Amino acid sequence: MYYCMHGWQGRVEKEKLDSFNLPFYAPSMDEVTDVIARSQAFDVTHIQLFETNLDPHDDDDMEMEMNEDAAVQSGVNVARTIRAVIGPLIAGHFGEHILDDLFELLANNVAVHLRKVKTKYPVIVVSLKARRAK
Amino acid sequence: MRWLASESCRLAIMKVERDFHMSRGDGEDSYASNSRVQEKSILKTRPVLHKAVTAAHALCLISSGPGGGAMVVADLGCSSGPNTLLIVSEVLGAVADSRHELATTMMVVGGAGQPQHVQIFLNDLPGNDFNLVFRSLEQFKTLAARDRREKPLLPPYYVAGLPGSFYTRLFPDRSVHLFHSSYCLMWRSKVPDELAGGAVLNEGHIYIWETTPPAVVALYRRQFQEDLSLFLRLRHTELVPGGHMVLTFLGRKSKDVLRGELSYTWGLLAQALQSLVKQVSSLLFPFY
Numbered sequence: 001m002y003y004c005m006h007g008w009q010g011r012v013e014k015e016k017l018d019s020f021n022l023p024f025y026a027p028s029m030d031e032v033t034d035v036i037a038r039s040q041a042f043d044v045t046h047i048q049l050f051e052t053n054l055d056p057h058d059d060d061d062m063e064m065e066m067n068e069d070a071a072v073q074s075g076v077n078v079a080r081t082i083r084a085v086i087g088p089l090i091a092g093h094f095g096e097h098i099l100d101d102l103f104e105l106l107a108n109n110v111a112v113h114l115r116k117v118k119t120k121y122p123v124i125v126v127s128l129k130a131r132r133a134k
Numbered sequence: 135m136r137w138l139a140s141e142s143c144r145l146a147i148m149k150v151e152r153d154f155h156m157s158r159g160d161g162e163d164s165y166a167s168n169s170r171v172q173e174k175s176i177l178k179t180r181p182v183l184h185k186a187v188t189a190a191h192a193l194c195l196i197s198s199g200p201g202g203g204a205m206v207v208a209d210l211g212c213s214s215g216p217n218t219l220l221i222v223s224e225v226l227g228a229v230a231d232s233r234h235e236l237a238t239t240m241m242v243v244g245g246a247g248q249p250q251h252v253q254i255f256l257n258d259l260p261g262n263d264f265n266l267v268f269r270s271l272e273q274f275k276t277l278a279a280r281d282r283r284e285k286p287l288l289p290p291y292y293v294a295g296l297p298g299s300f301y302t303r304l305f306p307d308r309s310v311h312l313f314h315s316s317y318c319l320m321w322r323s324k325v326p327d328e329l330a331g332g333a334v335l336n337e338g339h340i341y342i343w344e345t346t347p348p349a350v351v352a353l354y355r356r357q358f359q360e361d362l363s364l365f366l367r368l369r370h371t372e373l374v375p376g377g378h379m380v381l382t383f384l385g386r387k388s389k390d391v392l393r394g395e396l397s398y399t400w401g402l403l404a405q406a407l408q409s410l411v412k413q414v415s416s417l418l419f420p421f422y
Contacts, residue, residue, distance in 0.1 A: 012410040020407075021329045022341045023154070023322040025358035026386045026396040035362045041370040042379070046182055049385060052174055054399070082403065084157045084164060088261070098410060105406035113402055122395055124385035125179045127186050132375040 011098045020093050022086070029124060036128065046127040051120040054078055054110070066114050075111030079103045154321065155261030156213045164215070172217050172317045179382050180224065183314065186378040187228035188235075190312035193376050194250060195236075204251040204292075205229065206310045210300040211318030212256040214263035219274045221314060222254055226278070226288045234286035252291040257304060260297040267295065299323065301364055305372040312378045313369055319383035320396075323361050326353035338408055341400035344392050351391055 029049055036042055055074035066074065083103045091099060113119065157164045176183075187207075194205040207225050212218045229252055256267060271293055278288060298304050300315070301323040328334040329350065336350045369379060386394040 012407055014411050017340075017404075017407050017411055018335055018337055019330075019332060020340055021325045021336055022400060023325045023357075024320055024341055024396075024400070025322055025354050026320050026384050026394050027358055027362075028386045028389065028391075031355070031358070032362070032385070035359055036366065039363055039366040039370070041366055045378075046185070048182075049387060050178060051387070052178070057170065078399075080163070081170070082399070087157050087163065089154050094407075102403075102406050102410060105409055106403055109402040109405050113398070119395065119398060121399075122385045122387040123175050123178075123382060125175075125182055125380070125382045127182050128379040128381070129189075130370050130373040130375060130377045130379070 011101060012094055016094055022089075026122070027124070032124060032126060036126075041131055042128040043131060044126060045129050047124070049122050049124050051122055054114065054119040054121060066118065068115065071111040071114045072107075074114050075107040075109075078110045079107035082106065155259055156215070156263070158214070158263040158266070160215070160266060172213075173220065175382055176217060176220055176224070176316055179316070179380070183224055183380050184228045184231075186312060186314075186380045187225055188232040190378045191229050191232045191250065192236075193374065193378075194311050197374060204253045205289075205312075206253045206255070206305075207312045207314065208255040208257055208296070208305070208310055210257045210304075210313060210315040211321075212258050212262070212267065213317075214258075214266040217316070218256060218267050219270060221316070222256075222274065222291075222293060223278055225254065225312075225314070226252060226291055227285075230286040230288050233289065249287075249289040252289050254291060254293045255296045255305075256293060257296040257298065257300060259299060262297070264295045264297070300368075301361060303368055303372070307371055308374050310369075310372050310377060311374050312380075313373070314380050316382045317384070319362070319365070319381055320385070322354075322357045323364075324357070326357045328353055338404065339401070340404045340407065342391060342394065342397050343401050343404070344397070346392060355391070 029047060033044065033047065036044060055077045057074075057077050080103075083099065083106075087099055087103075090102065094102075190207070191205060194203070197203075209218070209221050212221070229250065233249060256264075258264070296304060300318070324330065329336060334349055334353065336346060339346065342351055342354055373379070384396055386396065388394050
């Protein structure tokens with residue numbers, strides 16, 4: 001279906017993809033508290049992990065299966081959210097011209113994924129108090 | 135060789151600092167119009183933030199006395215859009231409530247003296263759309279004053295933009311009472327040198343994935359540990375002793391680093407990138 005819409009335009013060289021990595025790391029709570037403890041500079045006054053829906057417009061916290069229309073819409077929402085955050089980084093490496101195609105493909109991939117499993121983002125919130133210098 | 139290594143490392147950092155910013159403006163594709171995930175988290179972490187603001191306010195009162203030096207708050211990675219102002223509004227509201235509470239519970243004569251002035255620094259990388267933030271501040275001031283009619287008055291406040299990476303020094307020693315950062319600390323200061331320089335390959339993928347070799351995972355994890363400990367060290371120096379910090383960021387629930395929830399999201403993006411590559415191969419080898 002994608003080919004019919006866009007023709008056979010290759011837009012990303014394999015070398016470009018292989019040299020692209022995200023400056024990103026999603027740590028577990030243990031990994032976070034480990035680094036904090038080793039710093040010896042802060043006391044943790046609060047730490048928790050909560051989950052938020054992959055689709056920002058999906059306010060439903062139930063683990064329900066998505067119908068096709070909802071999944072397609074969610075795919076678009078998720079792709080938009082991700083594009084707003086890393087669009088400039090992608091454009092800087094691959095060029096501005098791939099953005100529309102790439103995020104349309106991502107929207108499709110997300111929709112297919114969400115039909116199979118409702119996905120949530122884990123979010124860590126930590127409140128710290130600075131220790132006084134010894 | 136050493137020079138080459140540090141040069142490629144410098145370039146990698148420069149790339150993040152230059153290209154890493156939320157999409158500018160307030161159009162359909164902008165961050166300002168697509169930041170609801172982040173907004174939901176701010177609302178969810180509100181009680182934690184309010185507690186920290188109250189504690190930082192009390193600390194400021196103790197160290198400088200009512201009406202003394204300003205309470206200094208910094209939002210690190212403020213971005214541009216409604217969430218930037220939401221944080222400003224949450225902090226100011228919490229200071230106003232805390233002052234009101236102090237005045238009623240402690241029966242301070244004259245209502246806890248002069249209100250504490252609040253200085254808020256909005257920090258992000260230089261590529262951030264600070265102009266959008268500054269333009270919306272005027273409107274915010276009018277709305278904030280109107281919305282607070284039934285509530286304790288907002289303290290006098292001053293907002294300033296502060297460009298720079300939070301993996302560098304941003305403030306003088308012992309000058310900040312409260313740091314806040316939402317949805318930023320999962321971003322590394324750079325792609326690990328060995329990956330950026332091509333010494334180690336993460337073929338076809340853009341983050342840790344089920345098939346990622348342990349050497350690549352170790353690089354990512356080490357970068358996280360170095361970045362976070364640097365961040366903590368810098369902020370500890372800049373905080374007033376006993377100062378507070380509220381940090382919210384994407385994490386991992388799964389114990390298995392190869393099956394983190396975010397790995398799946400970035401996996402879907404890598405898949406999309408791969409299909410853009412595959413079309414080249416199909417073009418080159420039409421007999422497939």
